[in-house]
Amino acid sequence: MKPILLRGGRVIDPANALDGQYEVLIRDGEIAAVETNINLQDVTVIDARGCWIVPGLIDPHVHLRDPGFPEKETIQTGLRAAAAGGFTAVAAMANTSPVNDNPATTRYMLERAREVHSARLVPVSAVTHRLGGTEPVDFAAMVEAGARLFSDDGIPIDDAMILSRALDETKRLGYAVALHEEDRVLSCNGALNAGAVSKRLGVSGYADSAESQRVRRDLALAIGAGGAVHVCHVSTPESLDLIRAARRHGAQVTCEVTPHHFSLDENAALSWGPNAKMNPPLRNRDDVEALHAAIRDGTIDMIATDHAPHDPKSKRMDELGALFGPQHQAARLDQGDAEIFAHAANGVVGLETSLGLALELVHRSLIQPARLVEMMSLNPAALLRLEAGTLVEGAVADITVIDPNLEWTVAPGKFLSKSRNTPFAGMRLKGRAVLTMVGGEIVYDGRKA
Template sequence: MNSIVLRGGRVIDPASALDGDYDVLVRDGRIAAVERAGALKSIQDAEMVDASGWWIVPGLIDPHVHLRDPGFPEKETISTGLRAAAAGGFTTVAAMANTSPVNDSPATTRYMLDRAGDAHSARLAPVSAVTKGLRGIELVDFAAMLEAGARLFSDDGVPIDDAMILSRALDETKRLGYAVSLHEEDRALSCEGALNAGAVSKRLGVSGYTDSAESQRVRRDLALAIGSGAAVHIAHVSTAESLALIRAARRHGAQVTCEVTPHHFTLDESAALTWGPNAKMNPPLRNRDDVEALHAAIADGTIDMIATDHAPHDPRSKRMEQLGVFFGPGHPAQHLDHDNAEEFAHAANGVVGLETALGLGLQLVHRSLIQPARLVEMMSLNPAALLRLEAGTLAEEGIADITVIDPNLEWTVAPEKFLSRSRNTPFAGMRLKGRAVMTIVGGEIVYDGRKA
């Protein structure tokens, strides 16, 4: 295996308390040395990379993606998803279980890992379902799923309505030392709402989804977490009330972490007026006050990590053929008639995010909301801890999963250039500053933006 020397970049590694200009030597898939810039001279047979002006950080980890494989190759495959991940700077992604078949058996987990190995790109960390078929009735065999390679448990996309089932799951995962990630939705309150209940949903004439549908389920599940002592993770937090509940639960001893998506901290509900179904997700984009609450929670440490919730969909699933004519930059949509409002309600939820997340996260740094080390903590160190991975650091002897970032590279989001198979994004045409220029997995360069 060839060696790589990254010379003179700004190494940002919160786990090792490093933030300064260093040379990094990668040899045989491991971090062989991290020395002050200029200390490493020419290394025989090593590829020399001038990283001056760039950041060298532990490989980014996304704790929440949907790769649609097995089952939905028209949306994404493990191969296309992992290549998109590498292009976005991610060295590992956690793939949710809502595939077809559902990842509720060791055979499906092994299939996913085999396909990931064939891709020779980013790593895949399988997420096991909590309940068989995501039906919320019968628990999976947790120990067998871990043995097959699962790193987290979640019925994401479907809330676990039965409190007793969730309590039993928490007891089991606590015993095994792993976490449960929760999609927090009280379906009696969300009522299949298409957008946040508010001015935008009223203007478009589509059904509304209230804040309380999320926060009331967060309240219930955090009470269960406190009672059990189990580790729980709140997926895609979107409301100020949910954040207040998480803070309170921590004061009462809950082992709770949480994530935020780039679309929730960047956009508010008004984005649906321009992007229509491509700005429709669950939970929905919220109002400006909620977005500001998310910013405050990122800044004060309440939010532990950034997750893309990468959710690729084909145009048919998004109902773009019928609805695309009503939306677009420069002409915000008006009230939809009944039939089109129904089409909107039935459009698939979610947006792609692997290739835009880093650029959107860097906006938080460029606006001085957070420091670079905090971004690395949220996008590498903390997700590694959630997934129980030996990653998230550039410590010597560790596995050489590395992301090299040009924080000042300006670029325009162009969905037609995505490596993902899908294009459903509300960020098309947005100018961003900063992106990955190299992604190294196990000592091998799996994405090289210098050649893009």
């Protein structure tokens, strides 16, 4: 294969404090040079004028539903959707069927991923067998099989002794535990944020304290154990304050925010119904502003999609779809419909909309481009213990080329993901990935789309 030269773009590599006009030479799957003027013969030149050239984006939190739920997503469709979204690697959570709590399932996932020749799959091991919360996995065996993070995501670890043991084991091995923070006594199976919208629709409410109280407990355990913890999909100001305080006390804690939590508030459920239902729920406008402030001040380390594909049946769209729509807001649901809403699956797809939504933070001058790259590449690489997130010479050529000014409309029918459950359909966004390279190979070319 001939070397590839990316020419005319703005290179943004926060790991090396690099931000300017450079050319990037890729040879044999690696970064061969990043210089201002590279003159070589017999190279494939890619014109990147008007674009950013950044280390490949990494999503630390996705659900690929494979093995077990091919009607929602497969490793093939999920990784191709990831590449289309600009991601060169994604961390696949363990809530599959069977659960990724054993080396055989981990190996299956990695083998399927290699067959796709698209974005990389980073396996996330369960913390407990079958996500049951009582029997820890063999942590060392899972690391040997390829796991780079541990999480029972979707289910909180209620037993403090089990979590303490997990923190001890992962500390010894050099990995982190990612936590779904929910006190289920306080969340009470709530369908939406406890507030004006849940009251208007007549559905059960999910209190902020269900998240923050569990964050409080788990950060105390982390400080005691000296282990690394990662707070998934943080959504409340109280949780953010606890994370700040824990860091002052020496806790090794990172956290993530999702694009849906920083882009939408609870009112989205009035129009999008089950497609705006997730756990934790969309919060109120003040909470969204607190997330923006935490992104600006560095409290929030990374952006994660929590990509959660669901088929229409799981979302109960056949029963509830007609009650909601982007052009009108739903009225109060009758008791039967409210119960159906409560049982609709949680989550939204996000791999193909995340970058466009995140770029809104740049366009609104909430953050600088380098901070965006840090949150979507460098910091996730560190969490997952990957040698990635940089364009330094000799690094593997995982690269995302972004046109920050390309305007486009979210069209779920064009998603490469198998599912369509999004509250962003029809939204106009500015900026998207136009080229994704993994190991020097082009795995998505938006210039041909």
